[in-house]
Amino acid sequence: MTLFKQIALLLSLFLLTILTTVLILNFQSANKGVQDRLYEDAKNTATSLSLSLGSANGDLSMMSTMINANFDSGNYRNITLLDVDNIALYDRTIEGDITAIPEWFFNAIKIEAPIASANVSAGWSQVGILRVQSDATYAYKQLYAILIDLVISFCVIASLSLIIINLLIHAILRPLREVQKQASAVIRNEFIIQNTIPYTKEFKDVVLGMNNMVSKVKAMFDKGNEELKMHKELEYIDQNTSLKNRQYLIDRLPEYLKIDASSKGGINIIVALSGMIEANEKLGHQDVDKLFLKIADIFRSNSKIFKNSIVARINPTEFSLLLPDCTSEKGLGIAKDIYDNITNEIEESGLNKDETFVSLGLYAYNHTDTIAQLFSNSDNALAQAKFNKNNIHLVKTENINEVMGKEAWKKIINQALLKNRFNFVSWSVIDTRAKKLEHHVLSINLALDKSTSYSYAQFMAPAIQTGLSNNVYKNVVSMLFKTPDMILSHSTYSLRLPYEYLDMKETYEEIRELLKNKALPFKLIIEMPDKMVRKDSQHIKLYKDLFQKYGIEIGIFEFIGESDDYQYLQELRPVYIKAESSYFVNQSAQSLSALRLITDSISISLIAVGVMDMKTVDELEKKGIYIIQGLATEQIEI
DSSP, X not given: OOXXXXXXXXXXXXXXXXXXXXXXXXXXXXXXXXXXXXXXXXXXXXXXXXXXXXXXTTOHHHHHHHHHHHHHHSXXXXXXXXXXXXXXXXXXXXXXXXXXXXXXXXHHXXXXXXXXXXXXXXXXEEEEEEEEEEOHHHHHHHHHHHHHHHHHHHHXXXXXXXXXXXXXXXXXXXXXXXXXXXXXXXXXXXXXXXXOOOSSHHHHHHHHHHHXXXXXXXXXXXXXXXXXXXXXXXXXXXXXXXXXXXXXXXXXXXXXXXXXXXXXXXXXXXXXXXXXHHHHHHHOHHHHHHHHHHHHXXXXXXXXXXXXXXXXXXXXXXXXXXXXXXXXXXHHHHHHHHHHHHHHHHHHTTOOTTTSEXXXXXXXXXXXXXHHXXXXXXXHHHHHHHTSTTSEEEEEOOOTTOOSOHHHHHHHHHHHHHHXXXXXXXXXXXXXXXXXXXXXXXXXXXXXXXXXXXXXXXXXXXXXXXXXXXXXXXXXXXXXXXXXXXXXXXXXXXXXXXXXXXXXXXXXXXXXXXXXXXXXXXXXXXXXXXXXXXXXXXXXXXXXXXXXXXXXEEEEESOOSOOSOTHHHXXXXXXXXXXXXXXXXHSOHHHHHHHHHHHHHTTXXXXXXXXXXXXXXXXXXXXXXXXXXXXXXXXXXX
């Protein structure tokens, strides 16, 4: 119960108790007054009527006439005239009419009308005794009318008082509600400074304290943001050419070399410059650096037509151009153009092209390659190029794992989509320090029938090649929300959704409609790619608001700290960031410290994925990364 309700209830009970007490006291006072009035009326009537009866000199007919006149004009239950021997000479009595009074009231209130007596004398002789008793029915009616008036007054006063109390409490506790909003924002890792300082000292101290705490946390985040941006420049940028460096290329490659990569392959060109020692001796370092700047511009010019291409300087004399979706023919054309342009720059700078020359090794990579395979085959191509007369050599590898053609896969996947033949499998994410399960990661299997099934790694690449991957995710997400597997109940699961699926305009509306009609029996975390959340903030904000409305949290995957500003982490407030284990292992202590400053200030966990062995686990723990995902989790007991 809120403090407002507690105070309102307490004051309301106190007020109602006081008003009820006043009502009871007023009614008791009215009751006593009415009963006293009954006796006074009876006594006055007995006294005045006895004097009148005395003037009748014992004439019973005259006395009865006088008694009748008084009885009919007043409210009496009984008037009796007795002789000196207590024998009734005349008597008038009526039965009280109490039909207008509720029975409960008559039973609850007991009124006894007293009897007043007076002697009736004719001169010096006593004629008899007159007894008068007032009618209690009249008193009941009066008391009931008083009670009704008191209850009405009570209700009116109580209602007005409760309204006034409610308004006053709202006014008094308004600063407390602002404090509560600020505290709730802190729980959600939002930085809200309350500008309106309340006058109440206690509330003022709390607001100032909260503002101070929020300011410090925000300062921590901003400091981490600035440090991480600075280290990103140092970690990823080659200072001489402003190209990306080898570390950046290695951290980005997992995004290109995976089963569900958006591009199925392309060309990686390794460009090596020979004779640079001689060039430095002849031109000097400054002119050689200028030559490298011109060469870097040549690389940028030839790679900009390819979406998501990477140009990196991997050592002082070698460069890498990763060109997704580039064919071998186009790659060879680009390599020839690069070779000619660099050769021209070498000649224009006054160098001997036979002494200082360029070699280009091209490797037609496949998205199923490993990073080691890509570098090994690229280096092999470069080595062949150095012995080639035109200094350009292309290496291709055939995909020996391709056992079915594209059309066969297309038929299988379409059949699975038609019959909803997908199901979920999960694996664990473990906290190695606490020895506990953090959450489960959901993956997809294609089960064509009881004897034929394909893992995510087997069917997703063909699904991407045949343009059916988004249909697969649409089917899977619909299945997750419409017919959630009850086996998954009472735990936390994460589902990774790719950039291409989330980027479709209809995806948001489809998920919104699904969430309207079904509540999940488990806690869900939707994982979004870092390259989407750091760029498309408005689109992501719609997803964030939608997921927050239905209690679904957001995680980020494929994080490599590439953003120019990390404020998007504060705005999105994901529960965790997932990055390749190699990313964390290769980060400098300063860069990782800056990242931790950001994530700790807004309670974001760091999770290393692709952890394959305990050696990597040990390396991660030395870096302060304790939450892991990968085959190594099977070797950890929890």
